[in-house]
Amino acid sequence: MPRNASAPSAPARTAKDEPTRRQQLAAKTRERIFRIAIKEFADKGFSGARVEGIASRSKVNIRMIYHYFGGKEMLYVEVLEHVLAKLREAELAVELDEKTVDPATGILQLYDFTEGHFSAHPELLCLLSWENLNRARYLKRSKVIPAMSSPVLDKLRTLIERGEAAGELREGIDPLHMYVTLVSLAYFHKSNAYTLSRMFDTEMLAPAWQAAHKAQAHELVRAFLTGARVPELAAHF
Incomplete structure (x- = not known):
């Protein structure tokens, strides 16, 4: 190509390329x-x-x-898919298997994310509560929601296996049981805060109470991950 020849330019955008x-x-x-x-x-x-x-x-x-x-039903299913996709998308951004983070800390990072996501998205708590009352009647009609969960469990499984191999976590931790435990600790005290607050005359949505509960959850999870197995429970897993 001659030196003064210009490189082919990108085709100019036309009116057809722009959204009307x-x-x-x-x-x-x-x-x-x-x-x-x-x-x-x-x-x-x-x-x-x-x-x-x-x-x-x-x-x-x-x-x-x-x-x-x-229609209403298809709109509702799309809403469920949307809020859960946002949760899964953000979960996958958490570096659970990062080599510089010890496994227990990595798992606690997943808990912290989940707890924070529920705080920032109270509509997700409500939608999950309603759908549980419906026994997942409409959730079952989604073909994409089940596929969203596998990558999160895979990342958690990798972290657990790395911790077990290094002797930093106790053996026999099931990724799904661990994930459900993390979500439970992040979910219940928020989804039931209004009733519990009235029952115990304590404002459980107050930042100080939420922070104290989060610190206790950290202690519980870390003790479970690093402690010895309870023989009576081992037979169930």
Whole structure:
């Protein structure tokens, strides 16, 4: 190629490459409906939420909800997929198997993340509570949610195996049992805080109480990970 020849330039963008104003408005409308739906389903559950209410708060015609989502049930399933995908996406960003972090600390980092995510996303707590009351009736209709969990367990399993091999963790820790334990410790005192606060006349959502409970959870998890196995429990695993 001659020295003064210029390199081929990238093809210029045309009007066809740009989203049309109608497409932009449609995307914004769909996003607005979706955000309102998350709050409605979190506040009222599937049975209590009404398509009419979602449409009214979104300032759209009811037909638009069916146009964009196919109906109430499909919208609800998409909401569940969205909030759980956000949780899984953020979980996978936690460097559980980072070589510079000891295994127990890495597992506690996963607990800290989960606890913080629940604090920042109370709608997730509500949606999970409603769906448990429904016995996962609508969660079962999602094909993508089960696949979201495997990578998290794989990372936790890697960390546990590394800790066991180095003698830093006790043997026989099951990744799924460990994950459920972490979520339980991060979930219950938040999802049931209103009732527990009234029962024990203690404001359990107060930052100081939440911080103290988090510190206790750290002690419990670290003691479990590094302590000796209880013979009576070993037979169950």
